[in-house]
Amino acid sequence: MRRPPRAHPLWLAFILHRLSGLALALFLPLHFWVLSKALTAPDQLDRMLEFTELPFVKLAEFGLVFLLAVHFFGGLRLLALEWLPWSDRHKTLAAGAVAMAFFLSGAFFLRAV
Template sequence: MDLRPRSHPTYLAFVVHRVSGLLLALFLPVHFWALGSAIQGEARLEGLLRWTDNPLAKAGETVLVVLLAAHLAGGLRVLALEFLGWRARQKDMVAASAGVALLVGLVFLFNVV
C-alpha cells in the first residue's frame, strides 16, 4: 500500500518521467518519417525544412527539448536514488531535475528564435 499522497513531489516527478517517455516514444515515428524525407530527395527535404521555420514547429521543437531534458533529468534522479541512496534529499532532486529541464528548454528556445 502506497502511503504517499499523489501530490507529493516525488510522485509528480514519477508522472513527468513516465509521460515524457511516452510522448518521446510517440514522437519517434514522426522523427523517422522526417529523416526518411532526406532519402527521398533534396526537394522533399527542402520542403520539410521550410515547414520547420513555422512558429508552431519551433514551439514543438522547444517542447520536445523540454521533454528530452525532463526525461533525462528524471532518469538521472532515479539512478541517483537507486545507486547512491539519497532518499533524504528526494525533494531537492525533484526540484533540481525540474530546474535543469526548464533551463535547457529556455536555452534552446532563446537560441532557436
Template sequence: MKTARSHQAYWAFLGHRLSGLALALFLPAHFYVLGMALDEARLDRFLKLSEMPAMKFGEWGLVLLLTLHMFFGLRLLTLELLPWSSTRDARLAWIGWGFAASMAFGFAFIAGVI
C-alpha cells in the same frame, strides 16, 4: 492528510513516464522526416515548414521533454544505484534540480543559445 499524489516524488515519476511516452510517440514522425532526406526537394519543402512558430514551439517542447526525461531518469538511477546516507530532503532536492535544469535547457533553446 497527505496523499501519495501530492508528494513530489509522484510528480517526478509521472513526469518521467509521460515524457518517455511522448518521446516514444514522436519517434515515428522523426523517422518519417529522416526518410525524407532521400529526396532532397521533399526534405527542403518540409524544412520550410520548420520555420513556422508552431514548429519552433514544438521543438522547444521536444527539448523540454528530452531534458525532463533525462534528469528524472538520472534521479531514478541515482536512487537505485547509489547508497543514500543523507536525509530524505536531499533525495527530494533532485526533483527540484532536475525540473529546474530541464526548464533552463528549454529556455536556452528558445533563446537560441543552444
C-alpha cells in the same frame, strides 16, 4: 499530517518521467519518417524544413527539448534512487532537475528563435 502518496513531489516526478518518455516514443517514428525523406524525396524534405521555420514549430521544438531534458534528468533521478541512499533532500534534487530541464530547453528556444 501525512500527504497521500499521489500528492508527493516525487510521485509527480515519476509521472512526468513516464509522460515525457511516452511523448518522445510517439515523436520518434515521425522524426525517422522525416529523416527518410532525405534519401527518398529530397524535395519533400526541403518543404518540411521550410515548415520548421514557423513560430509554432519553434515553440514545439522548445517542448521537445524540454521533454528530452526532463526525461534525461528523470533517468538520473532513478539512477540516484537505485544507487544512492535516499533522504528528504531528494525532493529538492527532483525539483532542481525539472528546473534544469526548463533552463536547458529555454536556452535552446532562445537560440532557435
